[in-house]
Each structure stands twice: as C-alpha cells, then as structure tokens.
Amino acid sequence: MVEVEHLVKTYGAQQAVDDISFRADKGEIVGFLGPNGAGKSTTMKMALGYVPPTAGTVRVAGFDVREQPLEVRRRVGYLPEHNPLYLDMYVHEYLEFIGGVHGLRGRELRQRVAWLVQRVGLTREQNKQIGALSKGYRQRVGLAEALVHDPEVLILDEPTTGLDPNQISEIRDLIRELGENKTVIFSTHILPEVAALCSRAVIISRGRLVADAPVAELAARAAGETVLRAEFENPVALGPLRALSGVHRAEAGATPSTALIYTAPGTDVRAAVSRLAVEQGWLLLGLRQEQQSLEAVFGELTR
Numbered sequence: 033m034v035e036v037e038h039l040v041k042t043y044g045a046q047q048a049v050d051d052i053s054f055r056a057d058k059g060e061i062v063g064f065l066g067p068n069g070a071g072k073s074t075t076m077k078m079a080l081g082y083v084p085p086t087a088g089t090v091r092v093a094g095f096d097v098r099e100q101p102l103e104v105r106r107r108v109g110y111l112p113e114h115n116p117l118y119l120d121m122y123v124h125e126y127l128e129f130i131g132g133v134h135g136l137r138g139r140e141l142r143q144r145v146a147w148l149v150q151r152v153g154l155t156r157e158q159n160k161q162i163g164a165l166s167k168g169y170r171q172r173v174g175l176a177e178a179l180v181h182d183p184e185v186l187i188l189d190e191p192t193t194g195l196d197p198n199q200i201s202e203i204r205d206l207i208r209e210l211g212e213n214k215t216v217i218f219s220t221h222i223l224p225e226v227a228a229l230c231s232r233a234v235i236i237s238r239g240r241l242v243a244d245a246p247v248a249e250l251a252a253r254a255a256g257e258t259v260l261r262a263e264f265e266n267p268v269a270l271g272p273l274r275a276l277s278g279v280h281r282a283e284a285g286a287t288p289s290t291a292l293i294y295t296a297p298g299t300d301v302r303a304a305v306s307r308l309a310v311e312q313g314w315l316l317l318g319l320r321q322e323q324q325s326l327e328a329v330f331g332e333l334t335r
C-alpha cells in the first residue's frame with residue numbers, strides 16, 4: 033500500500049509538486065496521468081526516496097520514506113522512464129548481477145533469475161546481449177530488474193513509451209497480471225492505456241491533483257454526460273447552479289468566471305441557466321453545450 037500525504041516539492045521558485053495526496057492499495061493498478069512537466073516523475077522519485085520532499089509524507093506498507101528509506105526500498109520496485117541497462121551484458125548475466133546487488137547468492141540467486149525470466153517472458157531471449165534486444169524486450173528486462181526482490185509495490189514511469197502496438201499490448205498484459213497481487217502505480221500520457229489497465233486514475237496538472245477517481249467513473253463522465261460551459265462576466269456561486277433541476281454537478285472551469293454544468297445526455301438546462309443568471313443578477317456571456325470524451329475530460333482537468 034502507498035499513501036501520499038500533502039506532498040510538496042519546490043525547486044527554487046518552482047512548485048513542481050504542490051500538496052498532492054492519494055493512496056494506492058494492494059491489487060490496485062493506479063494510472064498516474066498528467067501533461068509534460070506536471071510533476072509525475074518528481075512525485076514518483078519522492079515515493080522512492082530518491083528525491084527528498086520539501087513537505088509532506090509518503091508511506092509504503094506503513095514505512096515513512098524519510099524515516100525508514102531502506103524498509104521502503106525493500107518493498108518497492110521501480111522502472112525508470114529511461115531504463116538504464118548495460119547493453120553489453122547478457123540478459124541472464126545482468127539479472128544475476130542485479131540479484132547479487134540485492135544480496136541473493138548461489139542457489140537462491142539462480143532460482144530467482146529463472147523465476148524472473150519466466151515471469152516476464154524472457155525465456156527465449158535470456159542468452160542474448162541486452163543491446164541485441166528489441167525495445168519491448170529491453171523493457172521486460174527492466175521489469176525483471178524491478179521485480180528482482182519480489183516487491184509489494186511497483187512504480188513504473190511510462191512503461192510503454194517507445195514500444196510498438198504489439199509490444200505495448202504484451203507489456204500491458206504483464207502489468208495487469210502483476211497488478212493482481214501487488215500495488216502498481218504507473219505514469220503515462222496515453223489515455224486508452226489507463227482505460228485498458230487501471231482501476232483508478234490520479235490526474236495531476238502543474239503539480240496539483242485535479243482528479244482521483246475510478247476509471248469507470250471518468251469514462252462514464254466522458255460517455256454519459258453532457259457538459260454545458262457557461263461563461264459569466266464575473267465568478268459566480270456554484271450552489272444555485274447545482275440546485276437546478278437536471279444538473280448532476282457544477283464546477284469551476286478553466287477560469288473562475290466559467291462554470292461547467294454536467295447533466296444527463298439529452299437534458300437541456302440552457303434556458304434554466306439563463307433564467308437563473310437574470311434572477312441572480314449575473315451577466316451571462318456565453319453558453320456552449322458539448323458531449324464529453326475521455327480526452328476532453330483529461331483536457332478539461334489539466335488545462
């Protein structure tokens with residue numbers, strides 16, 4: 033289990049991570065989403081103890097990453113975005129080397145490497161040099177490395193970037209399997225990946241958490257709702273909008289004077305919103321109704 037609480041990272045004047053909290057439980061695959069520079073890698077590195085937080089805590093299986101970093105490292109496997117592999121080593125040799133780094137020796141080491149090779153589907157490639165492998169297979173070596181100490185938690189930074197569609201689907205199958213009895217957090221830019229793999233999505237934008245919801249809920253939001261974008265001259269109270277008949281919810285849009293009003297598809301609340309604006313003395317500048325897509329939900333949240 034991973035618990036991130038009020039995590040902050042400041043670089044000089046820049047707030048790379050700004051008060052992020054979320055948790056991921058065993059048996060859960062959590063997609064960690066956000067545009068470039070949102071703070072995903074920084075958050076992951078803080079969860080691993082590689083980067084000290086400016087404020088806040090990360091706990092892995094109850095251990096605080098600052099107070100008990102070794103206990104945390106014992107329980108976390110990490111696949112970095114740029115997977116640094118020794119290209120001139122043979123797969124088998126490399127995994128033995130990594131196992132040795134983790135203190136495995138002799139029979140235990142041999143058994144673990146055999147298990148890893150089988151686990152990540154490297155049986156036919158195990159006697160090749162890493163440099164001779166395709167990107168997809170190199171990524172499997174990286175996953176084997178992350179799994180060498182059979183961690184409870186896997187943190188994967190963009191695990192499918194640069195792979196072809198077949199390799200992507202193979203790596204996804206592997207992550208899905210691993211997620212059955214581990215906690216998996218992985219970052220990605222690819223929305224269908226989240227829909228295909230994750231139970232939950234945590235979305236960040238400019239260092240801030242903008243959504244933490246079951247993927248099914250985000251997808252339902254995308255497919256099953258119509259959103260009415262209302263632009264006012266000044267910021268308005270959302271309460272009266274939420275109280276209108278047929279409105280599921282209302283939230284602030286990209287600017288404080290824009291409101292996003294969500295309804296069931298086919299429900300048209302434009303007239304009601306116009307009347308409410310007159311009653312409240314709000315100057316309504318525009319009303320636009322649109323169907324949501326998953327991309328639109330993401331775009332809206334991370335704008």
Ligand SMILES: Nc1ncnc2c1ncn2[C@@H]1O[C@H](COP(=O)(O)OP(=O)(O)OP(=O)(O)O)[C@@H](O)[C@H]1O
Binds near residue numbers: 043047067070072075
């Ligand atoms: N060591 C550092 N020094 C200064 N600024 C940094 C440092 N590391 C990250 N940043 C800044 O913090 C912000 C968040 O970066 P981060 O790499 O965490 O984003 P990301 O969401 O992982 O992006 P990407 O998807 O492009 O990998 C960026 O604006 C980045 O420039």
